[in-house]
Amino acid sequence: MTHFKYLLTILVFIFYAHAYSQDNTFSKSDFTPPVDIPIYLSGTFGELRGNHFHTGIDIKTQGIIGKSILAIDDGWVSRIKVSTSGYGKALYITHPNGYLSVYGHLQMFNDTIQKVVVENQYEKESFEIQLFFEKNELPVKKGEIVAMSGNTGSSMGPHLHFEIRDLRSQNPLNPLLFNSIKINDYYRPKIKLLAIYPVNKSSIIDGKNDTVYFDISGWGENHKLKDNPTIKVSGSISFGIATYDLMNDIPNKNGVYSGKVYVDDNKVFDIKMDRLSFKTGRYINSLIDYSYYKKSKTRLIRTQVDTNNMFKNYVNVINNGIITIDDTLSHNIRFEISDAYDNFSSLNFSLVGIETSKEIKNEYKKKDGILFRYDNENNISEDGIIAEFPVNTFYQSFYFDYKKMKQDSTTYSSIYKLHNSFTPVHKYYDLRISFDSISDSLLSKAYIAYSEDGSDYYYSGGIIDGKTLKGKFRKLGYYKVMVDTIPPKISEGNFKEGIIVTNLGKLSIKISDPDSGIKSYRGYLNDNWILMEYDPKNELLVYNFDNNIGKGPSNFRLEVIDNSDNFSNYECSFIN
Numbered sequence: 148m149t150h151f152k153y154l155l156t157i158l159v160f161i162f163y164a165h166a167y168s169q170d171n172t173f174s175k176s177d178f179t180p181p182v183d184i185p186i187y188l189s190g191t192f193g194e195l196r197g198n199h200f201h202t203g204i205d206i207k208t209q210g211i212i213g214k215s216i217l218a219i220d221d222g223w224v225s226r227i228k229v230s231t232s233g234y235g236k237a238l239y240i241t242h243p244n245g246y247l248s249v250y251g252h253l254q255m256f257n258d259t260i261q262k263v264v265v266e267n268q269y270e271k272e273s274f275e276i277q278l279f280f281e282k283n284e285l286p287v288k289k290g291e292i293v294a295m296s297g298n299t300g301s302s303m304g305p306h307l308h309f310e311i312r313d314l315r316s317q318n319p320l321n322p323l324l325f326n327s328i329k330i331n332d333y334y335r336p337k338i339k340l341l342a343i344y345p346v347n348k349s350s351i352i353d354g355k356n357d358t359v360y361f362d363i364s365g366w367g368e369n370h371k372l373k374d375n376p377t378i379k380v381s382g383s384i385s386f387g388i389a390t391y392d393l394m395n396d397i398p399n400k401n402g403v404y405s406g407k408v409y410v411d412d413n414k415v416f417d418i419k420m421d422r423l424s425f426k427t428g429r430y431i432n433s434l435i436d437y438s439y440y441k442k443s444k445t446r447l448i449r450t451q452v453d454t455n456n457m458f459k460n461y462v463n464v465i466n467n468g469i470i471t472i473d474d475t476l477s478h479n480i481r482f483e484i485s486d487a488y489d490n491f492s493s494l495n496f497s498l499v500g501i502e503t504s505k506e507i508k509n510e511y512k513k514k515d516g517i518l519f520r521y522d523n524e525n526n527i528s529e530d531g532i533i534a535e536f537p538v539n540t541f542y543q544s545f546y547f548d549y550k551k552m553k554q555d556s557t558t559y560s561s562i563y564k565l566h567n568s569f570t571p572v573h574k575y576y577d578l579r580i581s582f583d584s585i586s587d588s589l590l591s592k593a594y595i596a597y598s599e600d601g602s603d604y605y606y607s608g609g610i611i612d613g614k615t616l617k618g619k620f621r622k623l624g625y626y627k628v629m630v631d632t633i634p635p636k637i638s639e640g641n642f643k644e645g646i647i648v649t650n651l652g653k654l655s656i657k658i659s660d661p662d663s664g665i666k667s668y669r670g671y672l673n674d675n676w677i678l679m680e681y682d683p684k685n686e687l688l689v690y691n692f693d694n695n696i697g698k699g700p701s702n703f704r705l706e707v708i709d710n711s712d713n714f715s716n717y718e719c720s721f722i723n
Contacts, residue, residue, distance in 0.1 A: 178219040178327030193420030202319035203310035214296040224285035235300025251308035254297025331395040342387035350382040387447035404487040417462040430458035432571035453542035516546035560628035568599035575619040592711040631662040631711035663710035
């Protein structure tokens with residue numbers, strides 16, 4: 148008899164949502180496209196990103212900034228956010244039909260919107276700003292140019308991040324399910340890699356109690372395991388699979404819209420990426436083989452659903468994605484993946500049941516460490532450290548490996564190994580580390596440093612509380628207390644003392660801080676605050692000439708503070 152428990156495997160290497168679906172339930176709203184150029188995608192809805200699913204689509208802008216961004220329908224600007232990270236400069240438009248459209252990584256807004264933004268930035272003396280508006284304050288018309296495309300925020304190249312959200316729930320919807328987005332896609336998805344996992348110590352896969360990986364060849368409906376191996380199995384197993392989709396005329400490896408799994412022609416799994424919830428986005432780390440991803444940078448989608456996985460996009464899951472083979476028969480496994488244009492691919496292979504053998508290669512080993520139950524509070528409280536993990540911090544129960552190590556020449560505390568970086572953490576946990584030998588003058592410069600493997604450490608925050616540093620964290624690995632006494636570095640930009648800047652149009656200058664990182668900056672012209680845009684990717688500050696720069700001699704002053712309150716100052720006089 149064969150039992151099944153979820154076979155989510157098939158879904159994606161990146162869940163990239165792809166295009167129009169025949170069975171979508173979204174309104175066929177007559178939206179106009181958000182750009183006036185042919186639409187090609189570099190990222191799709193549901194794509195697997197670091198700790199979250201991609202909640203929109205990324206539209207290529209022909210490798211440049213400055214392409215017109217259009218309102219997809221009548222409505223009003225309800226929110227504007229300007230940030231050095233995330234979506235960078237982002238515009239949110241509310242539409243009367245119950246939807247909200249989002250435009251991210253913009254270079255600038257149209258003149259009307261830009262004026263409002265700049266006025267508020269000067270009023271608050273801050274580049275980073277968030278504004279909210281009522282219905283009649285900033286109305287827009289369908290097809291109106293509302294912004295120009297850019298590369299701001301966490302963008303790694305010029306493009307438009309575009310979303311459509313349900314206004315009532317604020318949940319992102321797959322934009323490719325609306326008639327406004329038309330994309331040529333006649334290519335079938337590609338399946339790359341299959342993993343078969345043992346579920347417990349009794350599971351046997353090809354004579355081993357260990358994960359077995361299979362390369363895949365073929366295309367479309369003819370995907371197959373390389374060399375057509377006979378896979379002999381006994382006990383409970385689960386799967387993982389890597390797959391991607393291609394679109395016409397672009398090299399990008401995009402993901403799929405839906406995935407199904409069949410065992411002996413019985414559907415045991417069905418998933419689709421039609422909508423997402425920001426509340427469940429971090430469950431991506433339970434969906435994928437997190438450990439394999441950290442080691443290989445390849446995301447395998449797991450079929451086994453962890454006990455504490457609350458991701459909502461599973462349409463049909465049987466027995467938590469586990470299949471149990473307890474006979475000596477041959478069982479056909481079929482994975483089906485399709486994009487939203489119904490381009491279809493499949494992988495077929497067989498599992499042959501075997502009688503349970505007492506001889507297992509790589510014999511299952513009992514885990515060492517402290518048993519952490521996912522549904523309990525779990526704490527580490529020893530000399531020098533307190534770590535408090537609330538209920539549901541983890542996706543499943545496991546044995547927690549803890550170790551205290553001697554401090555080295557760079558630290559002001561012992562070094563603490565909290566399990567390993569290959570185990571995902573869902574909730575923030577409280578960490579408190581005791582320090583010693585830090586003088587009062589250095590207290591403000593102390594911070595908790597983190598490392599994945601105990602080699603390279605980076606700033607991770609923390610605040611002083613007596614003789615301890617405390618903070619909230621969401622990673623496992625190595626922690627220690629360090630001190631940063633080195634001020635930020637300010638490098639000369641496109642101007643220097645005494646230069647005539649009339650033809651420059653802007654002032655640019657580089658700032659950096661390799662230890663704790665930049666916390667704040669303030670630029671002044673003749674002692675008046677000026678708006679300087681910060682691009683952390685390029686460590687660049689830019690002041691675009693505006694009405695605040697007058698004719699004649701001017702004095703420029705820049706103040707930069709890092710996260711350890713180290714201060715740097717730069718001054719320069721020039722002539723406009």
